[in-house]
Amino acid sequence: MNHRYPRRARDIRRFSARLRSERGFAVPTVLLMMLAAFAVVSVGVVTASNTQRGTVRDQDSKAAVQLAEAGVNEVMLRYNHLTPAVGNLCSPLGVSPVNGWCQVGPVQDASGGTYSYQVYVGTATQLPEDDQGNLELRVVGTGAMGGTTRRVMNAAKSFSTNVFGDYQVKAGEDIVVEGDASINAGTAAGGDIHLNNNADLCGPASVGVVHNLQQNQNAGHFSDTDCQNPTTDVGHEDISLPPVSVPLTNNNSRLFGQDPVSAVSGNNARACWNGRNADGTIGSCGARHLDIGNASAVTLGGSQYVFCKLTTNSNSSLLVSGGSRVVIYFDSPESCGYPSGTAQLDMNSNSRITSNDGTPVELRFAGSTTRQTILHLSANTDADAECQQNMIVYAPLSDVLVNPGSTSNNGTTYCGALAGKTITLGSNAHLRVNGDYDLALQPTIPYYQPDEFVECRAAPATAPTFDAGC
Amino acid sequence: MRRLALIARRRLAAEAGFTLTELLMATVIGLLVVGTGTMVFTAAVRSQPGQSARSEAIRDGRTMTERLVRELRQGEALDTSAGDSWGSQSLSFRTFVHNSATCASTDPGRETALCRVTYTCTSGVCIRAEADPQTGTQGTAVQVISGLASPAVFSYQTDPRADCPVPTPANEGVSISDAATLRNSGDAPGRVCVALVFTS
Numbered sequence: 001m002n003h004r005y006p007r008r009a010r011d012i013r014r015f016s017a018r019l020r021s022e023r024g025f026a027v028p029t030v031l032l033m034m035l036a037a038f039a040v041v042s043v044g045v046v047t048a049s050n051t052q053r054g055t056v057r058d059q060d061s062k063a064a065v066q067l068a069e070a071g072v073n074e075v076m077l078r079y080n081h082l083t084p085a086v087g088n089l090c091s092p093l094g095v096s097p098v099n100g101w102c103q104v105g106p107v108q109d110a111s112g113g114t115y116s117y118q119v120y121v122g123t124a125t126q127l128p129e130d131d132q133g134n135l136e137l138r139v140v141g142t143g144a145m146g147g148t149t150r151r152v153m154n155a156a157k158s159f160s161t162n163v164f165g166d167y168q169v170k171a172g173e174d175i176v177v178e179g180d181a182s183i184n185a186g187t188a189a190g191g192d193i194h195l196n197n198n199a200d201l202c203g204p205a206s207v208g209v210v211h212n213l214q215q216n217q218n219a220g221h222f223s224d225t226d227c228q229n230p231t232t233d234v235g236h237e238d239i240s241l242p243p244v245s246v247p248l249t250n251n252n253s254r255l256f257g258q259d260p261v262s263a264v265s266g267n268n269a270r271a272c273w274n275g276r277n278a279d280g281t282i283g284s285c286g287a288r289h290l291d292i293g294n295a296s297a298v299t300l301g302g303s304q305y306v307f308c309k310l311t312t313n314s315n316s317s318l319l320v321s322g323g324s325r326v327v328i329y330f331d332s333p334e335s336c337g338y339p340s341g342t343a344q345l346d347m348n349s350n351s352r353i354t355s356n357d358g359t360p361v362e363l364r365f366a367g368s369t370t371r372q373t374i375l376h377l378s379a380n381t382d383a384d385a386e387c388q389q390n391m392i393v394y395a396p397l398s399d400v401l402v403n404p405g406s407t408s409n410n411g412t413t414y415c416g417a418l419a420g421k422t423i424t425l426g427s428n429a430h431l432r433v434n435g436d437y438d439l440a441l442q443p444t445i446p447y448y449q450p451d452e453f454v455e456c457r458a459a460p461a462t463a464p465t466f467d468a469g470c
Numbered sequence: 471m472r473r474l475a476l477i478a479r480r481r482l483a484a485e486a487g488f489t490l491t492e493l494l495m496a497t498v499i500g501l502l503v504v505g506t507g508t509m510v511f512t513a514a515v516r517s518q519p520g521q522s523a524r525s526e527a528i529r530d531g532r533t534m535t536e537r538l539v540r541e542l543r544q545g546e547a548l549d550t551s552a553g554d555s556w557g558s559q560s561l562s563f564r565t566f567v568h569n570s571a572t573c574a575s576t577d578p579g580r581e582t583a584l585c586r587v588t589y590t591c592t593s594g595v596c597i598r599a600e601a602d603p604q605t606g607t608q609g610t611a612v613q614v615i616s617g618l619a620s621p622a623v624f625s626y627q628t629d630p631r632a633d634c635p636v637p638t639p640a641n642e643g644v645s646i647s648d649a650a651t652l653r654n655s656g657d658a659p660g661r662v663c664v665a666l667v668f669t670s
Contacts, residue, residue, distance in 0.1 A: 032503060054532065061536070065543075209629050236628070238659075453653035454544050454566045454582045469581055 057148060064150035065455070067109055067143025071117030072154045075139045076448045079156075081245070089121035097121055099464035106144070113145035118466040127446075134158055135446045140456065140466045151456040153470040158446035163241065163394065163419060167206065168433045170419040172241050172396060177201060177219075178404060181425040184225045185417075185433040190239035195219035199425075202227040203433075206235035225433065241396035241419055242447030244366045246329045251302025255290070262297050271296050285311075288336065292316040292351075300326050308336035309344050310363075312351035320355035327362040330395075333371040340371040344398070347378045353391050360390045360416050367397025367421070377414055378403035391416040402429040524644055527617045527668045531646040534596070534615045535664055539650040541565045541587055542662050547655030548626060553586065553603070558622040561662065562588040563652075564603055572600040572609030589614075591621040594669070619643060619669045627661045634663035643670040 075093070082092035090102030100123045105116025120138040122128045130136045135158040142151045167186035169175070174191040177183060177199040187193065188206040195201055195215045202222040207213055213234045215221060223231040252274075261271045261278040270293025272283030285291040288308040292298050297317040306329045312318060320326045330344045338344070344365060347353070353361055367373045375398050393400065393416070402414060404426025413430045425431065457469030488496075545565040548554045555562045566582040567573060573585035586601040595616045600609035625635055630651045637645040647665040 054528075058532070058536070450653070455540055457568070457581070467579075 056146065060146040060148035061150065063111060063113055063145040064143040064148045065152065067111070067113045067115040067145060068141035068150050068152045069143070069154075070109070071105065071107075071115040071141030071143070072139045072152060072156075072450070075117055075119050075137065075141075076156050076450070079137060080243070080447050083245070083248075084121075084127070087125075089125075089127060090119070093119065097123075099123075101463055101466055103463075103466075105142075111145070113143060115141060115143045117141045120467065130155075130157060135448070136451075137448055138467060140461075140470065142460055149458045149460070151458060151460065151469070153454050153456055153467050154450050155452040156448040157451040158448050164392070164417040167204070168417045169423065169431055170239055170241060171400075171421065171423045172239055173422045175422070176424045178425055178427045178429070180427050181402075181404075181429045182227075183425065183431045184227070185431060188235075188237070188239055189423075195221065200227055204235070205233075206237055208238055209236050211236070240449065241394075242449075243396060244329065244364045244394065245447075246306055246331050246335075246366050247304065250304050250306040250329070251300075252288070252305055252307075254300075254302045255298075255305075259301050260299050262299070263295060270294065271298055285309075288331070290318075292318060300328075303327065305329065306331060307344075308338070309342070309346075311346045312348060312353065314348050314350055316348075316351045318351075318353045318361075320359070320361050325359055325362060326355070327364060330363065330365040332366040333368050333373055335366075338371065338373070341374065342371075343374040343376050345375040345377070345393075347376060349378055351378070355390060360392045362392045362394070365393075365395035365398045367395060369397060373398040375400045375420065376403060377401070393418045393420070395420045397421050400424070402426055402431065404428055523617070524668070528644055528646065530615055531644075531666045531668065535646050535648050535666065537614075538589065538664055539648050541567070542650035542664075543653050544582075545650075545652040545654060545662075546584075547652055548660055556624060556626045556662070558624055559592065560588065560590045561624045561626075562586060563662075565654075567600060570600055570609075572607055573602045574604075589624070591615075591618065591623045593621065594618040596623065615666065617668050619667045623664060623666060625663045625665075627663065630659050630661040632661075634661075635665065637665040637667045639667045640670045644668045 078092040085091035088096055090097045093102050093104050095102050095104060100120060102119040102121055103116075104118075106114040107116065108114055118140045120128070127135050127137065137156040138153065139156055140151060140153045142149065144150075163170070167188035169183055169185050169187040170189075172190045174194065175187060175189040176194045177196060179197040179199060181196075182200040182202065184202045186204045187201060189211070190208040192211045193201065193205060193207055193213045195213070196219065197216050198218045199216075200220045200222070201213075202220075203225045204223065205213055205221060213221065220227065221231055221234075223229045223233065255273045256271070256278045271278045272285035272289070272291040272293075274288055275283055275285060277283040283291070286308065288306065289311070290298070290307055290309070291311040292313060293316060294313045295315045296313075297319055299319045299321060301321050303324060304327050308331055310318070310328070310330070333340070333342055333344075336342075336344075345363065353363075355361055365373060365375065373395070375393065375395055377393075377400065391414070396419060398420055400418065400420035400423045402423070402425045413432065415432045417433070418431060454470050456467070459469065461468040542563075542565070545563050546552075546554075548556055548563055552564065553562070554564065564584055564586055567585040567587065568581050570583050570585050573583040575581070575583035584603060586603045588599045588601070590597050590599075590611075596614050596618065597611045598614045599611040601607065619640060627634070634647065634649045637647050639645040645665060645667045647663070649661055649663040651659050651661045653659075
């Protein structure tokens with residue numbers, strides 16, 4: 001403490017001496033120049049900062065909209081794969097309804113923002129419907145990034161019964177029509193359509209966006225299913241094939257009790273279901289595998305079955321009692337324990353799947369996005385004869401192969417509607433539409449798709465009107 | 471006080487003064503500094519109106535772009551049979567509009583109503599007009615942007631994955647561009663690109 005004052009006095013004297021010794025303008029000039037430079041830089045920084053602030057807000061605004069839409073997409077993903085439990089229509093989201101709304105969030109996103117969403121399920125025991133009877137989920141998504149909040153509302157609806165309304169042959173990817181094969185139906189592919197030598201495509205056609213209808217030598221494309229009017233018109237649109245949800249209930253237990261087996265041409269009833277033959281002996285088929293032996297017929301009397309595999313050997317038949325439509329679901333290869341590349345439907349020569357009165361039989365395949373599943377269709381029926389196969393095959397994740405024939409009269413003739421991941425028609429195979437019957441898929445577990453998108457006021461709403469401001 | 475005054479007088483008396491060389495150098499440096507400052511100031515004052523106009527244009531452009539992109543996001547698929555039209559200088563489409571004075575919502579509980587919105591750009595100016603697609607009632611056209619170097623603002627793409635054209639502003643010009651996919655266009659989503667290029 002005693003040394004502080006002498007030191008300060010010494011510092012003051014030294015500073016005064018330095019000031020006295022300064023004879024030019026170096027210091028003031030440099031100070032002024034630094035001040036001027038600082039002012040110029042400050043103006044630039046402020047301007048850049050303002051511009052940057054606007055840019056950041058624009059980015060946050062877009063990110064917030066994306067987060068809000070992420071919430072909406074999450075809702076549809078869950079409701080398209082999980083059936084609401086009885087008594088809790090919010091069960092696919094893992095919550096319970098409050099005033100008719102399911103509420104989730106806010107959820108932290110990896111981008112640094114948050115999102116939350118609310119779904120209106122109503123107060124009844126069933127999900128609400130729109131004016132046309134389509135199930136409707138009203139979803140409000142809210143996204144927040146930085147200081148910016150955005151809300152969107154999307155009315156998601158289930159249109160799953162109208163898959164074949166516009167085109168009767170559909171593939172999510174490519175359709176290949178080999179030489180001398182033909183399609184007499186509206187045909188749409190999410191990828192390309194390839195018509196090889198002498199192949200005919202008779203009916204309206206559509207390919208995916210930026211894809212093409214590729215015609216080889218002498219291949220024909222006609223606007224009508226009678227192959228009378230050549231055309232070059234091809235639509236371009238993406239194909240939406242909703243996935244198949246396998247029901248929990250079925251009539252599998254009817255096989256072979258109430259569903260009879262008969263020999264149609266002298267052979268014994270050689271049919272196998274679930275590891276056991278129709279005569280009660282142990283068979284070679286696996287779990288939920290229906291294997292119909294040569295010249296045998298199985299008649300289904302129920303309305304809904306869930307198989308893993310169906311094999312129809314030569315001259316065998318799978319028959320359906322007339323008057324009602326039968327739906328056969330095929331479980332995913334993961335659920336059935338099948339490796340990639342398994343044929344879940346294998347129809348051999350002269351085998352048939354048909355109903356007594358011509359009503360189409362529905363075959364729906366759950367398939368898998370990670371394991372390939374294949375469908376082999378083969379009939380060797382007369383191309384000019386009446387349709388002997390009356391089926392609706394819906395396999396959005398499976399590769400469909402319609403087997404070839406050696407001549408135009410012994411290729412597979414398939415009647416009905418067909419949808420697959422890819423479709424390949426072998427040489428001399430033919431696909432036709434049977435216009436006498438309703439090709440719409442029967443109501444099943446709903447598949448929701450976005451239908452009406454609006455942005456709402458950013459201010460978050462509260463129960464019971466989460467969709468206020470939309 | 472008296473002591474301080476004495477010290478100051480003594481210091482002034484002790485000041486030996488500046489040499490002529492110092493004064494000349496100081497004068498030259500001072501003139502250079504003042505001259506440079508004056509030039510910078512004059513240039514800043516001269517460019518101020520242009521900077522302000524440009525800043526205002528960017529602000530208005532941002533506002534218009536954000537509003538337009540938001541309307542496009544909520545838009546229906548462009549369809550000539552429904553009365554839609556599109557070109558580089560105009561765009562007429564159906565979208566949802568909040569609290570519209572022209573278009574009435576069919577659902578009393580909703581703030582948004584389906585509306586036909588038409589943007590028309592000519593001579594550096596864009597105007598926006600609403601119309602009720604059900605009744606045909608026309609709203610008042612309102613100018614939303616001015617000072618554009620080019621009236622070519624819109625481009626429609628059937629493939630939403632394709633790149634938007636990049637605007638090329640003239641020397642020192644400013645451009646704002648954005649794009650939005652029409653969310654209510656079902657299986658055939660199209661995209662509209664927006665590019666505002668301002669005069670330099």
